[in-house]
Amino acid sequence: MSDESESRLSRRGLLGLAGAGAAGLALGASGGAAIATSAEAAGTSGAAESYPFFGRHQSGITTATQDRLHFAAFDLDASSTRQDLRELLSDWSYAASRLTQGLEVTEDGAVGGSPLAPPDDTGEALGLPAAGLTITFGFGPTLFTDDSGVDRFGLADRRPAALAPLPRFSGDALRPESSGGDLCIQACADDPQVAVHAIRNLSRIAFGRAAIRWSQLGFGRTSSTSTSQTTPRNLFGFKDGTANIKAEETKDVAEFVWVADGDGPAWMTDGSYLVARKVRMVIESWDRTRLEEQQRVIGREKGEGAPLSGGTEFTEPNFTKPDDDGSPRIATDAHIRLSHPKANNGARMLRRGYNYVDGNDELGRLDAGLFFLSFQRDPEQFITVQRSLAGHDALNEYIKHVGSAIFAVPPGARRGGSIGDGLFS
Amino acid sequence: MSIRRQLRRPLFVASGAIAASLALAGCVANNAGGGSALTVDITDDTCTVSESTATAGAVTFTLTNSGSDTNEFEILAEDKLRIVGEKENVTPKQNVSYTLHLEPGIYYTACKFQLVGAPIGLAKFTVTGDSVKADDDEQKLIDEAVTNYVSYVKSQTGELVPAVKNFVDAYVAGNDAQARELFASTRVFYERIEPTAEAFGDLDPKIDYREVDAVAEGLDWTGFHRIEKDLWPPAAGELNSDGTSALLDWAPSTPAERAAFGKGLIDDVDQLYTLVYAKKFTVSLADISNGAIGLLDEVATGKISGEEDWWSHTDLTDFAANVQGAEVAFGNVHDLVKSKGATGTKLATKIQKEFDALNALLAKYGSIETGFTPYDEITDAQRKELSDQVNSLAEPLSKLTSTVLGL
Numbered sequence: 001m002s003d004e005s006e007s008r009l010s011r012r013g014l015l016g017l018a019g020a021g022a023a024g025l026a027l028g029a030s031g032g033a034a035i036a037t038s039a040e041a042a043g044t045s046g047a048a049e050s051y052p053f054f055g056r057h058q059s060g061i062t063t064a065t066q067d068r069l070h071f072a073a074f075d076l077d078a079s080s081t082r083q084d085l086r087e088l089l090s091d092w093s094y095a096a097s098r099l100t101q102g103l104e105v106t107e108d109g110a111v112g113g114s115p116l117a118p119p120d121d122t123g124e125a126l127g128l129p130a131a132g133l134t135i136t137f138g139f140g141p142t143l144f145t146d147d148s149g150v151d152r153f154g155l156a157d158r159r160p161a162a163l164a165p166l167p168r169f170s171g172d173a174l175r176p177e178s179s180g181g182d183l184c185i186q187a188c189a190d191d192p193q194v195a196v197h198a199i200r201n202l203s204r205i206a207f208g209r210a211a212i213r214w215s216q217l218g219f220g221r222t223s224s225t226s227t228s229q230t231t232p233r234n235l236f237g238f239k240d241g242t243a244n245i246k247a248e249e250t251k252d253v254a255e256f257v258w259v260a261d262g263d264g265p266a267w268m269t270d271g272s273y274l275v276a277r278k279v280r281m282v283i284e285s286w287d288r289t290r291l292e293e294q295q296r297v298i299g300r301e302k303g304e305g306a307p308l309s310g311g312t313e314f315t316e317p318n319f320t321k322p323d324d325d326g327s328p329r330i331a332t333d334a335h336i337r338l339s340h341p342k343a344n345n346g347a348r349m350l351r352r353g354y355n356y357v358d359g360n361d362e363l364g365r366l367d368a369g370l371f372f373l374s375f376q377r378d379p380e381q382f383i384t385v386q387r388s389l390a391g392h393d394a395l396n397e398y399i400k401h402v403g404s405a406i407f408a409v410p411p412g413a414r415r416g417g418s419i420g421d422g423l424f425s
Numbered sequence: 426m427s428i429r430r431q432l433r434r435p436l437f438v439a440s441g442a443i444a445a446s447l448a449l450a451g452c453v454a455n456n457a458g459g460g461s462a463l464t465v466d467i468t469d470d471t472c473t474v475s476e477s478t479a480t481a482g483a484v485t486f487t488l489t490n491s492g493s494d495t496n497e498f499e500i501l502a503e504d505k506l507r508i509v510g511e512k513e514n515v516t517p518k519q520n521v522s523y524t525l526h527l528e529p530g531i532y533y534t535a536c537k538f539q540l541v542g543a544p545i546g547l548a549k550f551t552v553t554g555d556s557v558k559a560d561d562d563e564q565k566l567i568d569e570a571v572t573n574y575v576s577y578v579k580s581q582t583g584e585l586v587p588a589v590k591n592f593v594d595a596y597v598a599g600n601d602a603q604a605r606e607l608f609a610s611t612r613v614f615y616e617r618i619e620p621t622a623e624a625f626g627d628l629d630p631k632i633d634y635r636e637v638d639a640v641a642e643g644l645d646w647t648g649f650h651r652i653e654k655d656l657w658p659p660a661a662g663e664l665n666s667d668g669t670s671a672l673l674d675w676a677p678s679t680p681a682e683r684a685a686f687g688k689g690l691i692d693d694v695d696q697l698y699t700l701v702y703a704k705k706f707t708v709s710l711a712d713i714s715n716g717a718i719g720l721l722d723e724v725a726t727g728k729i730s731g732e733e734d735w736w737s738h739t740d741l742t743d744f745a746a747n748v749q750g751a752e753v754a755f756g757n758v759h760d761l762v763k764s765k766g767a768t769g770t771k772l773a774t775k776i777q778k779e780f781d782a783l784n785a786l787l788a789k790y791g792s793i794e795t796g797f798t799p800y801d802e803i804t805d806a807q808r809k810e811l812s813d814q815v816n817s818l819a820e821p822l823s824k825l826t827s828t829v830l831g832l
Binding site for chain 2: 078114118209211
């Protein structure tokens, strides 16, 4: 009881500070330094120095994709109760509201607490700016009903029909240790240390209630989510995300990204659905493939990124334009043909994936690929596109889906509230 | 509670005789309304308490030692491990009175012949009635915590000495089956108080170093784990925990080497006994609470990975003993934590809940008494579950010291 009022107090304290626009003052020299430098933060993503945590939608979706990712999926402990889950979401929201502003996880932080107690904050982000950090939370299907059909938290009847485990796709080689999860946190920032600091501190807060099931670092963005960003390249060396939904395309964002009133339970309105797929690339084989073949597989030129049907990067592909022998310039099994809205009943999604390299495998090959993340109003959008690709895409020879997860991403928290408040009301 | 205190003072003054005897015994006074007076007949192999129940409050035991040598009387908590109070050095023919404050609950009484070895005449002892809050003077709580934890360290060392002797006898005699049987249970007494032994610098490396650590630090490799590898000799092609060949710079000990390793372990454990039974030996409050988290760290780094008992795979016994030691340390400062307001009470409740959860999880794999599932049969998923629960406990436990000390 008293602890609750304590945390309310500190939350008010935080909000008061943020409102005053002088958050550093009460935090001592180190906190002040963090704030002072944040104004100069300039990542290559073109992201702002900091993004608000509270709002209608969660940040980290239409936010201009930051350069670095640390993503973690959590399972709740067997002993955790509904109350534990609520408190965890409340504690996480409070911590995230501070971290995203470049503050330490609590006011005591890394060095302001008792010398006899472990510091509240792990400290590796001391003196670093917010670096455009966003922290985005999601709920997996097993939060509502676990694998044995048990309703652990009295939430089964609140589960959106759309939040079902993804179907199996042809060629899937999924590993349980990099799939699924009751909860997820996507931390994106322009500084990898800031993103890792967020996941590290949030998982520490979770001990006793939830533990990491798997986590993934991403070192380079593979998508642009803003027209102000240049198109980055994936590890195949091709520009990725040219045709992605951009934040500026407000009509498409509303139609394809945000859950609307009436789509499902009211608590998901203004939320989204997140699909995570770990796609291992067979780098060595790809690198031995002749340029002409690489371009045929993708359906674009490697240099400029223009479709093989001609033009420049943003020229709309012409899928019927024939070459000299009369066969289409963009092959029938080219990646951009099969993933294009035209091949998928108009389905689009907002992609936010990252390149990853997890060292090497036991054969000395780079354990590398694309950590694919997409946000969509309905998971059916992803399923439609993936069905079109699986088993047909020429790229399948060079990739293997090894991890998979789906999460309902609730709307943003109201100022002073918590992520998922609507789920429990 | 304030009413009780007001009531107590005049009564306390009025019963000057009781107050004096309490002060001598170094125990906590309380209202004269509760409490009981009992007798204890001690012989070398019995420990008979006149009643198996008492009323909460000051309980006075009148001890009579009709045995042949020095004895000790102990009151243990319900876990039969944590020492709630003890009267040491009861000499033959001596008749002495010992008073302590007992809250309602289940306890065990026992004696310890010559102050070493397993408790003798362990008997259930129930304290009934209403809680009689002891004087909450903080220094007294601290003194009690320290006194009781020192007693615990002594009792475990006292049991370690004869256990090691038996184990070494079997090993030196080449009775490997019996030595293998005794290995895990002998280590329990050590694992429960490991941070204390570690505080004595060079003793822990001699007693408990793993081969890879001894080699890395250029030490002679001795102690439990040296003996372990003789008892569970590796087959050709097996690897040490660091991936080197198990046979690298290692060969089964000759009988003469066995005798030397055996004597070394006995001598080192005897030295530990001498150190903790020395008059000047004590611990600080922070040693106790930090010892608790230290034991959990032992679990998190050595036992979870299965590197501790690489050849015997008895890691879960060490694991459970570390947890018991941590829980005893926590139990000793429990009242002190609870005296620290709502934060202390909440922390104490949380820690106890996580200890209970960890104990329940461990119980799925066996017990210290009956043995545990060999660690190489514990799946990765089960190891993660154990690791998660250790983290769940260690996180609140790491806040114990600052809360206890109020800093």
